[in-house]
Amino acid sequence: MIKVEGLTKRFTPFQGVFEVNLEVGRGEVLGFIGPNGAGKSTTIRHLMGYLQQDAGRAEINGHDCWKEPVAAKARLGYLPGEIGFPQGISARTFLRMQGELRGHPDPTRRYELVERLRLRLDTPIGKMSKGMKQKLAIIATFMTDPEVVILDEPASGLDPLMQDELIALLVEAKRAGTTILLSSHIFEEVEAVADRISIIRDGRIVSHQTMDSVRAALRTTLRVTFTEDVAASSFPGFAVEQAGPRALVFRPRGDTGEIVTSLARHPVADVETERQSFRDYFREAYRGEAA
């Protein structure tokens, strides 16, 4: 499992991460979201043992990521945000080297993933397209059947088919009990696999929520069109806006049954329901308007 407690790293008085707390239980997926520069990668670098914190603690499977980085990363798969590969070797050599370095020389799972993602192994990494490099990075992340996976914006730049493949891999890993920390800008990805989300803004965690509570918080609106002019004042006690002489927009606060009962007294031509998207919800959360 992953645990971050009171993690603080100050680059300047206003830049860094401050008192960050996160916890991802065994077999759980945490969506870690926030705008660019919010502190997602800095937090992840602490988990990877790359940065020394000024205060607080980051641990994986009970091992301090800075003091015991080897033990902390023993069963870890990591997909970095910026993928820089060692140059001058082929994909085959790279993956074999990864297997050796991570104590997992058995190539079975590696070749399974290579076949699944249709990667040509003998191509030198330096001559690979961006898409091929992303496939290679995904294979390197999952090829050791890790217990804990950390992904730093894994789908940025992936084509839609590869995005689907990545989501499928994440869903499979989740079913297999893998602990996953998913930092992402792709809301579909978070929506598809996350159990909970944590939102970070300006280096501070501003919200922890379950996906169920996020779904419940998504606003629904009802746009009602009538066959004759109807004023919003005809519906006292409801949050309603006039959208035209014969159209009203209702913003239900809970159960929509009362609205439907009230509408029965008027000549309704059409009712359209619209649900706020995750994208809009997170956008508001980034701005500090929701969550």
Add this chain to the structure above:
Amino acid sequence: MNRTVLRYSFLTNAPLLAGAAVVIGSMVLSLAWLFPLLSADATYTEMLETIPEQLRQALGVSGDQTEYFGFLTANYYNSLHLYFMMALVLLLGHRLVSKPIDDTSLNYFLNGSLPRASYLIARLVFFLLASVGIAVVSLVSMVVGQLVFDWGSPVEWRGMVVLNVNLLVLFLFLGSVVFLIRMLTKTGVEALAGSTGLVIFQYFLSMVEPLSPHLSWLRYLTVFSLFDVDRHVGNTGVFLAVVVGLTAASVVVSAISVHLFRRKDLFL
């Protein structure tokens, strides 16, 4: 020390080292080929003697030009070879330690069970092996050159070994300093600028030192003053002291680099 990192270092730096070996080997063999032609009469020696002694020493054109070993030392090892080696040490240092941090590929070495110290020690060991390899190529080229182009003259084994071991420990020390500078700087560009500046300045001091007796104190400020084949061939004690001293200094500087690397913030 990690064997996978060592093997990867060989795979990715083999072309550079092969190129360096070819350049050094061909330079030595070219000069070996020229030696009998230039030493057939005194024209070349007389021409060199028109240059003032102090300037010759500054340029490294010193030694007995009438015999093979002195000819190579004066015309190659005291000058061109030093330039090649300075460039090679800076380039290797950049490739082995700076580039993986700057392009974030270091992430693929440290994302699992490999301790930072093991990674850097493997890179340092590769640097040592590469330096030894270059010294062997240089020594073999000298011997082959003499056997082919100066057949019949006794091979100056002692001088050749002393020269190459002296160069080896000198550049091992400079290499360890290049590694250390990267540990002390934020970016590879800063490290390259710092390392290049330091190495060139050290060489500059060794060049200007012979120009005037008033500048002789500069020899204490440059490590290149420890490269003195004529003195070391004649004095085994001094030679061994230089070898042991530079090797120990390299080990200490490398150990400091490893310590700093273990504590360094990495933005991978």
